[in-house]
Amino acid sequence: MAERIIPVDIVGPIALDLTMNTGSIRVVVDPTLKQARMVLTTEATSGPSADAIRDTAVSLNGQNLRVRVPDVAGGIGGSTTIRVGGNTMTFSGGNGVQIVGGNVYVSGHSGGKVFINGREVTATGPAGDAVTPITAEIHLPSKSVLMVGTHTADTVIRGTLARLEYDGTSGALTAEHIGDLDATVTSGSVIVGDVTGSLDVNLTSGNLNVGAYSGHDARLNLTSGNVRMAATAQAYGRLAVSATSGCARITGASHLNVRRRVTSGYVQIS
Template sequence: MTERTFDSATSGPIVLGLSLPVGSVRVQVIESLITARVVLHTDDSTGPAADAVNRARSEQNGQVFGIEVPDMPNGVIVRGDRGTVVQSVGNMSFVGGTVRINGRVVSGGMGNMPTVSPIEATVCLPAGSSFGLAGTSADAEVFGYVDRMEFRSVSGDLDADGVRQLTANTTSGDINVGRVTEQITAHSVSGDIEVRLYDGSAATLNTTSGDIEMQATGAASGHVSAHSISGDVRLAGARHLSVSADSVSSRIRR
């Protein structure tokens, strides 16, 4: 096991930015908390995942707190709850039953690549804090209300209780939010987008093959834009809003 702890140098709400290529993040907003804490953990004591945790660095400027976990080397398989993820394999091709990475034949296919445990980040934030995550295949669960949130991941999922302003971009991951109180901009290629309660003033929701579902409240205002190529679009409680919604090959329900 390898574990490191990072504490913010200032008290009160912070803006936390976390770069985690592969793994998972669990964020808890605690009303009584004074300073923020981030714990990085992997079950491995040695190897690429342990090295990445040990080489993680932090930087703080006022209330802005940044933590960067470096990429693992080429040809590492990260085994976790989402199955296996090949991290940073470079230019990979399959030729005659062999696997080539950057032109080099890997005999026996993926079996020769080292398998490592995922990196897990546990984050505790004071109330009123903001949070940003950038990763390749990093999932995020956020418990409690966050002021502003930015989420960028290729295949990671986002599941958040509540946020004032959210910007989320993912390729194949899902975006699920319990409540948005001001503004949301969410883009996914093949993942679903769901906002269970929306009482904000601006929403832009776009996906290619995923479904879009949003429940607006009477307190919501302004414009809602929801577009999907082949997924369903369902906007409930939005008749009092200015709505632009379309789906090329599926249903639109209001």
Template sequence: MTERIIPVDVIGPIALDLTMNTGSIRVVVDPTLKQARMVLTTEATSGPSADAIRDTTVSLNGQNLRVRVPDLAGGMSGITTVSRGGYTMTFSGGNGVQIINGNVHITGHGGGKVFVNGREVTATDPAGDAVTPISAVVHLPAKSVVAISTHTANAVVTGVLARLEYDGTSGMLTADRVGDLEATVTSGSVIVGEVNGPLDISLTSGSVNVGAYSGHHARLNVTSGSVRMAATSQASGRLSVNATSGSVRVTGAGHLNVRRRVTSGHVQIS
């Protein structure tokens, strides 16, 4: 296993700016914690995943922590994502994939290797320098803020964040409670239990679900996909909905100042 502890030599809440395109991200907000800590791990001791952890760039400026985990070998440039019925397929580089009579044929500049959950299972090279998933685990004091940029990593946030910015091409984000939420979603899904501050959602595909919204300004910009949100009696101010396509359903919003612009799709606000 390869492990790297990211030093955070400041006391109190921090602003974490994390870019990590694949793997898994777990953020835990602990109100009893005085100092943030972060660890990157992968099962491999050598190869692309281990190298990516060693090559991760870190900068700390006051309470601002910036972490950039480099892409694994093969990269993620030239991405095409197809989402249908809750399933997502992502293609990048290569030449292509063919399914003929139940057999999967893979061709590409990377040698046609096969990976399942990040682990190489290619019959001709079962060991080698396998690409194993990278895991980022972050423990934060209360009142911290986080910005996550990713392609396919799944992210889980437990506890209460003061602010969460999320930019995801695919994958899933789940969070318990946040103050402010700004999410740009190209595909995949975002599930947030509670939002108590301003809410700004830009959805191209996939889905966004907000269990309880209590903020004072919300903007939902939907090109495709679906948004489900329940406003509480504590919510106030304006709710702006701009839907080019897709589906939007907001309940408990009868007391809000609603502005809507719908090109197509289905918008229901009650």
């Protein structure tokens, strides 16, 4: 396993700006934590993924931490991901894969290779360095802010985050408690337990589910996307919904200042 600990030599909440296009992002916000911690890992001890961890750019300016994980050489880019029952299949850089009579045929620009658990399988057995997923494990103190830019990485956030800015393509975001949420989602999925501050979402062919919204200003812009949200009695202020070939179902919002604009979409607010 390759591992790199990202030093965070300051005490208290931070603003973490993370770009990581693939892999897995795991965030825990801990109210007892005094100092942020971050570590990047991958199963391979050498090869493209280990090189990407080594070449990750890190800068710390006051309470602002900027981390840029480079795309893995030979990794996934311009990909299509299919999710079924918690499992994923990703296709990229083709030509393609055929399954005929129980046999698997792989063709591609680099000749076609098969990897199992990060190891290349050849006619003589496992060999070579493979592209293995990179995982970012992050622990943040309370009142921290997080900015995430990704293509297909799955992001999970535990605890209460003061603010989240999320820009994802074909990725999945799951979060428990968010203060302010600003999200741009393309063909991805966002599931949030509750939002207590402002909510600003641009959704294209994706899905947004907010279990409880108790904030003061919400703007939802949908293009071929789907939104489900439940407002609470504590919510107040404006709720603006714009839908183009999208579908939004929002409950508990009759007491809000509702503004809607619908073009070939469906918006239900009650």
